[in-house]
Amino acid sequence: MNSSWRFSSLPAAAMLVAGCAGVLPLEPPTVSPALQPPPTQVLYLEARADGVQIYECARKPDATYEWAFKAPEATLSDRSGRPLGKHYAGPTWEGMDGSTVVGETKAREAGPTTAAIPWLLLAAKSHSNRGTFADANYVQRVATQGGIAPTQGCSESTLRQQARVPYSAVYYFYR
Numbered sequence: 001m002n003s004s005w006r007f008s009s010l011p012a013a014a015m016l017v018a019g020c021a022g023v024l025p026l027e028p029p030t031v032s033p034a035l036q037p038p039p040t041q042v043l044y045l046e047a048r049a050d051g052v053q054i055y056e057c058a059r060k061p062d063a064t065y066e067w068a069f070k071a072p073e074a075t076l077s078d079r080s081g082r083p084l085g086k087h088y089a090g091p092t093w094e095g096m097d098g099s100t101v102v103g104e105t106k107a108r109e110a111g112p113t114t115a116a117i118p119w120l121l122l123a124a125k126s127h128s129n130r131g132t133f134a135d136a137n138y139v140q141r142v143a144t145q146g147g148i149a150p151t152q153g154c155s156e157s158t159l160r161q162q163a164r165v166p167y168s169a170v171y172y173f174y175r
Helices: 001-023
Strands: 044-057 065-077 083-088 092-096 100-109 119-128 138-146 162-174
Touching: 044 083, 065 162, 100 138
Parallel strands: none
Antiparallel strands: 044 065, 044 162, 065 083, 083 092, 092 100, 100 119, 119 138, 138 162
């Protein structure tokens, strides 16, 4: 073995070990049983979302008006802030690699604050492409902040106008 290779690789190996030491293992969030995926599912990804919840002013059947949820629009990143993809209508999560998962809500609960959108458990109803989100069977939305529909400003004069309400959340993906 070449001794110059052995010594020159030591700093690189030390940097690799130091870099890995700062990465914490994924831990499922503490949630009620209703928001837990089946026990056969394994957590594989945590994604932090920052964006908006989009609402549209709509007329209800009783002729009153309300801000109706239309879609999310958010960027997804890992714990260190590196981009993972985006989140949009469907609800859909799309990775930088083009993979997607579309979910459907299985359970919903108010989070710890009424000033934030609810926590959710969603099951995958479709996937596309191979990659980050292609194997997701369940998605949890927790640690929500903001995103609540406006309580005022929706009337005949604002019908079909949109409100973009800032929100953040953490999504956990299971396969």
